[in-house]
Ligand SMILES: *[C@@H]1O[C@H](CO)[C@@H](O)[C@H](O)[C@H]1NC(C)=O
């Protein structure tokens with residue numbers, strides 16, 4: 293058997309910091325003269341006449357949107373309300389509505405505004421004062437972001453007819469598991485769901501089988517239902533870091549599913565390494581209470597064709613050290629480039 297030669301490198305955690313590039317959806321040239329129809333407070337570039345830029349100008353209201361506008365940018369203002377009528381000329385043409393960084397409350401969204409938008413594809417409503425989601429009737433909605441609000445409920449069925457919805461992000465709200473029961477049922481093409489930084493006690497129920505990414509970091513999750521991942525055959529990345537997971541909340545084999553490539557269970561209270569599938573490539577277990585290195589959790593059998601595909605394994609902030617690894621580890625972890633203990 294080969295001597296163990298896994299380099300003990302400190303992993304540079306640069307992962308996941310690039311998901312907040314919210315404002316790079318503007319066309320290169322947004323300056324130049326405004327189209328004739330534009331609202332006086334805003335810019336509508338001649339070379340991109342279907343866009344109206346009203347962002348970052350201390351607006352307190354949503355301006356009346358002229359006929360022909362498909363992309364509307366209203367982020368970084370002081371908007372508190374949306375008055376009836378402002379979207380009347382674009383109800384069946386507006387595709388993107390960007391409202392991030394305002395102070396909009398549910399009570400001040402009048403009837404006959406967002407509830408009339410039948411062609412909307414993207415709704416960005418982060419950093420506002422919503423206590424419940426605002427969902428347009430459009431069946432074309434593909435991306436929904438309501439991060440950093442005060443959402444305390446997300447009623448069941450609101451998204452059930454959104455056949456093209458691929459991405460939902462409701463991180464940093466006040467959602468409980470009861471408040472989101474059935475919320476994400478329906479959209480058959482959903483790829484990505486982010487419910488991190490909420491108050492969930494378990495992973496969201498009834499999520500679409502199409503999901504590839506599920507982030508639930510920073511909640512109060514202490515249990516993963518047996519078979520939860522069995523209903524998500526395409527899931528590649530699961531993050532449940534900074535929760536309250538204990539060994540008894542993790543049924544045997546629950547994470548041993550072939551689709552998973554990345555599993556983040558860091559900052560929990562696990563005492564043992566859960567069984568994983570040999571296809572897993574990234575396993576984050578730092579800052580738990582792991583007491584021993586159980587190789588059988590990573591490889592039940594080792595042979596020429598059967599071994600773990602783990603590349604990165606973090607075990608720092610636990611009670612194990614490099615010397616806890618049994619000698620056979622190198623054969624099991626034959627492609628690992630980083631195993632971190634401290
Ligand atoms: C809205 O449409 C009506 C009827 O076509 C038109 O008279 C009016 O000028 C439009 N308003 C704006 C702001 O585009």
Ligand SMILES: *[C@@H]1O[C@H](CO)[C@@H](O)[C@H](O)[C@H]1NC(C)=O
Nearest residue numbers: 371372394395396397420421
């Ligand atoms: C929105 O929330 C912020 C932060 O919690 C608060 O300072 C502001 O007064 C709220 N605005 C409204 C209109 O509720």
Ligand SMILES: *[C@@H]1O[C@H](CO)[C@@H](O)[C@H](O)[C@H]1NC(C)=O
Nearest residue numbers: 430431432433454455456457
């Ligand atoms: C969903 O997306 C497909 C492919 O882009 C498109 O053909 C279809 O019209 C969309 N459905 C709706 C309701 O927008």
Ligand SMILES: *[C@@H]1O[C@H](CO)[C@@H](O)[C@H](O)[C@H]1NC(C)=O
Nearest residue numbers: 548567568588589590591592
């Ligand atoms: C994972 O499941 C497969 C298939 O059921 C099984 O052969 C393997 O031993 C399991 N792996 C671990 C580490 O338990």
